[in-house]
Amino acid sequence: xxxxxxxxxxxxxxxxxxxxxxxxxxxxxxxxxxxxxxxxxxxxxxxxxxxxxxxxxxxxxxxxxxxxxxxxxxxxxxxxxxxxxxxxxxxxxxxxx
Numbered sequence: 696x697x698x699x700x701x702x703x704x705x706x707x708x709x710x711x712x713x714x715x716x717x718x719x720x721x722x723x724x725x726x727x728x729x730x731x732x733x734x735x736x737x738x739x740x741x742x743x744x745x746x747x748x749x750x751x752x753x754x755x756x757x758x759x760x761x762x763x764x765x766x767x768x769x770x771x772x773x774x775x776x777x778x779x780x781x782x783x784x785x786x787x788x789x790x791x792x
Contacts, residue, residue: 702738705730706767710745714754723755727762741765746773749782756786 709726716722723744730740742759746752746768759766768774768783 704739706741706743708743712748714751714758723758739764741767743767745769749777752779753782753786756783757789760790760792
């Protein structure tokens, strides 16, 4: 594929409320799987989640860490405002990242 000529890392915006559902186009898990299929390992892919969907942020972060090469959380303002540090730390600890 041509991706490796242009991208070192691709951050896929899985800014969705549903976390699980490999057959659900509205889930983070589906978005990550689709990104992997499209990129075919030509570059690293980081899952990206939206902090305002904080009801399941621990699971969302965990899925990104386990099913991609890393995690980006958008936006730090919401992480601070809603004090989501513990949930993110639990996801990181659980993933052994």
